[in-house]
Amino acid sequence: MRDHPDAVDRAAAAWVVRLDATPDDAALLDAIDRWCAEDPRHPGALLRARAVWSSVDARDVARERPALVTRRRALVAGGVAAAAAAAVGALWLGAPGDTGFRTSVGERRIARLEDGSTIVLNTATAARVRLTAEERAIALDDGEAWFAVAHDRARPFVVSAGDVRVRAVGTAFAVRRYVGRTEVTVTEGRVRVWSVAAPERFVTLDAGKHAVVADRTGTAETIVSDTRPDVTLAWRKGELVLDGMTLGDAAAEFNRYNTRQLSVEAPLADRRIVGWFRTDDIDGFARSAAAMTGARIERDGRYLRVVE
Template sequence: MTTTKETSAEIDAAAAAWAARVDRGPLSAEDQAALEAWAAVDPRRAGAYAKALAVSVHLDRAQGLGSNFAPKTHPAAKANERRRLLASGGVLATASVIGLLGYGALNLRGRLKTAKGDIRRAPLSDGSAVTLNTETTIRTVFDSKMRRVDLLRGEALFDVAKDAARPFVVVAGQVRVRAVGTSFTVRNRDDGQVGVVVREGVVEVWRGSQGKPVRLAAEHAVDVGDAGALQPTQVGAAAVDRALAWRQGQIDLAGLTLGQAADEFARYSDRRIFIDDPAVARLKMTGLFSASDPDGFAKAAALSLGLRAVEQADGVRLSRG
């Protein structure tokens, strides 16, 4: 029954408390059920919870994404300011966030997706959590024997709750990644390969239904193509952190050419970096850059490499000076 006594301020305060709990880590199955039951009482609760989550996502990303991402009146804040904004109802960030009841459906049978430039973290019904990078779509199917997530597009970080009776399997095309309790990323690349990076624990990776699994320990990675043996490599903690820089709205350009960097920025922004000269496109520049500021990167590249950066209506063009 919908309550008529609860005020909007009281709903916002309760929603903020739930969002703060989610912000500290994945909810247990019992807490997730309690959260869904709380939201089902009054439609206003789901909306308030979505708003509170948006504030949390907004503040987590603000420092990395720069001024183009956040409303000017609400700059990046530390954890204590996040709590203050949540408690007061806050503001709705530009990152899109779906309501609580949507999360419940997604955990069992539906989809979750992000738009270009959006990063979203969602709890799953088993106590795990998933963080979706830009332009990512997943579909979850959990039953009594297996927890399956189809990565239909993009890139996601999975923080998996331990459940030995139900393996956690991510399916990306022909690639399978299996874990019990661990943390790892999976990315569908434009060239058709699937990249896997393990942050914690151990996962098994294989290709096709009859493929032989290859084990990856923490700080290891593998790129899986259509054919050939899987060759895991040890990348180290620093490389794993750089691979996950997108969670803070940053792009790691280590080892990338300017052409590849331009493609990476295009994943996050409609502002494009145009390079007509193949020799310029092959030049390299390293470092971490804000994903939402392709113009800033292009200008920094021009300054460092002796190039010319010309702003256009839809982006910036790099060429020899």
């Protein structure tokens, strides 16, 4: 007899809790592999659990340990679905066909697809999903999302971002859409990336790799680089990790997450800055930036300026 879906989700959450504590335990990894092979629902449940786990606020570790324990217990006791809804306002996608969903500025959401895949949407993101017998197609119209793809060789998982296409079967990766180009970061497995402008040219990205693909030229000029997903995808926990980013670029990043907007005076824009910040702490970032560069802050209603 097959387990009840809630029992499957609770078991997946328990595996993820143990894996977080001992990520290099070979025996545990083997046990998880065996559990995934027992039932076709198990791999998808594990991916959903990992997506929810990645959204647990790292600030709780440093400042609110009891809150973190309570939320982590909720993952196991109440099931992944309930924890996701409580943590980040999950958007449930139950039926196949076209389904649209979006996030507002500063909002993150978890979307569970009917095939068992999970999408974590970043700020100001709009996407559409179509699930058919032949393909799982996601159109990322704007913004950024991380995809944990349930394994299904019969139905490729293809994300469209402008003219760029990213194809996977069972893996995890992030896609960020810009005007005229797309960034792809792979956290697990492998994906194929190409542009409709030149579909015969493609690049294959493994876990830990990052690429920027232009709509116009496709992969002809793409440079594949190493990346640290814990840094580049820190937004899944509501964080921004700045590791030598210019002050101008950092301000642009903060503006994605806040209705209050920050600008930087031109002479300061190329200064390098490091630090860890909450995405919603634009005032804290402005104060730190001013302190690091010897600048000052000007305030005008919804606007902040860092000036010499």
